[in-house]
Every structure is written in structure tokens, then in C-alpha cells.
Amino acid sequence: MSLILSLETSSPVCSVALHRADDGRLLAHSELRLEKSHSTHLSILVQQMLDNTGHRMADLAAVAVSDGPGSYTGLRIGGAAAKGLCFALDIPLIAVSTLQALAWQAARHTAAPEKCLYCPMLDARRMEVYAAIYTDTGEEVLAPTPLILDPNTLSEQLAQGPVLYFGSGAAKFTPLVLGQSNAGFLTGIEPSAVAVGALAVEAFRRQQFQDVAYYEPFYLKEVYTTTPKSDMRP
Incomplete structure (x- = not known):
């Protein structure tokens, strides 16, 4: 069975989902609402979801990731995880607009x-x-x-x-x-890997894939950083 794994890390909610690539059926969804949990819990959520559904990494046909805009750190974590899986498994990467995925949810409400x-x-x-x-x-x-x-x-x-x-x-x-x-x-509409996966199924059918080596999330604006005072020189 060919599956699409979807990752949503653009917001404080860390979310993963598993869809069938052939008919778009949602097989599983898991999320964690824990502040700054993405880097430490994303891979755990993915593995637990695969284990609970009786699937393996080898069953994945593609990995989809919420492309942004959103949290800079969250998007970096999701993008890096997705690229790592795609490299390791030699499967395509799908990027889904965070805003379009939100609109997909709203239309269904x-x-x-x-x-x-x-x-x-x-x-x-x-x-x-x-x-x-x-x-x-x-x-x-x-x-x-x-x-x-x-x-x-x-x-x-x-x-x-x-x-x-x-x-x-x-x-x-x-x-x-x-x-x-x-x-x-509308209230209660939050970024979700379920919506990312639903749109990713259509992108998979159209073979709309990213270049894994050069993919970067869509931040929309440049990230502003400041230099800590301790690092400033007179």
C-alpha cells in the first residue's frame, strides 16, 4: 500500500497524518499541543502513528509538509524532517501552502x-x-x-x-x-496535517513534487534577528 505522510509544524500544534495515495483515504492523525515540542516529538509522533496502523517507513510513497507561511522555527523543523525522510527513502517531497490548507478546512465547515x-x-x-x-x-x-x-x-x-x-x-x-x-x-480553524494530506494527495496524482535538495519553506517575509548584547563589540 502506498501512503502519504503529512507533517504540519507551522503553528504551536505539532500534527502528523497518514493518507492512502490511491484514494485519499485518511488512515490516521495525531497531534500534540505542547509548547516548543516540534523538534523533540515530531519523529516520535510519526513512528507511533505508523506502528499503531501497522505500517512501516517503507510503505511511504511521499512526504508532504506544510510549506508556510508560519512559525520560522516550526517550518524549519518540518522542512528538515520531511527532506530527511525523502532522502533516506528516495521518495518525493510535496509542499502544501499552509494558508490553502486552512481554506480547505474552512470550506468544509x-x-x-x-x-x-x-x-x-x-x-x-x-x-x-x-x-x-x-x-x-x-x-x-x-x-x-x-x-x-x-x-x-x-x-x-x-x-x-x-x-x-x-x-x-x-x-x-x-x-x-x-x-x-x-x-x-469562523473559529477553531487551525493548521492540521489532515488538510495538508488531503491536498497532498491531489498534488501526488499530478506529480507536483519539490526538489528535495533545494527545497526551502515559504517564509513570505525575511526573518529578523538581533545580536545579543553580550556579542556586541564597542
């Missing part, structure tokens, strides 16, 4: 998904978010981009019809669009 646009928002500090807009079928209306939130943010899309907002950054946008009938908000 909507009674009439075709009537809305879907806007995942990930918190990027202060009044900034990483956001994108998709249709219910996953078509990209607005490419992933960093946004400074104000009452006019995404006003063009909102004027055209209903838009659902969700994700860790959506709460900051709520008071800015209160009273606008086309604005809706």
Missing part, C-alpha cells in the same frame, strides 16, 4: 461553500497578518501576502460578496469590519 470566498489569516505580530483568499475549490484569488490590517483591508473583495475570515490572525480583524454584512468569521 460551510453549509454552502460555493457562495463564499475564504480568507485565512495567520498572526504576524501587532496589526499585521499573513493572508490569502481562495474559492471553495482552492482557486487562488489573492496570493499569500503580508497585510497591515485597517478598516479598508481587502475592501475590494468584501464589496463583491461574502468573505469568511479565520485563523490565528482573524480576531484582530473582527472589530475593523463590524457591521459589514459580507464579513463572516
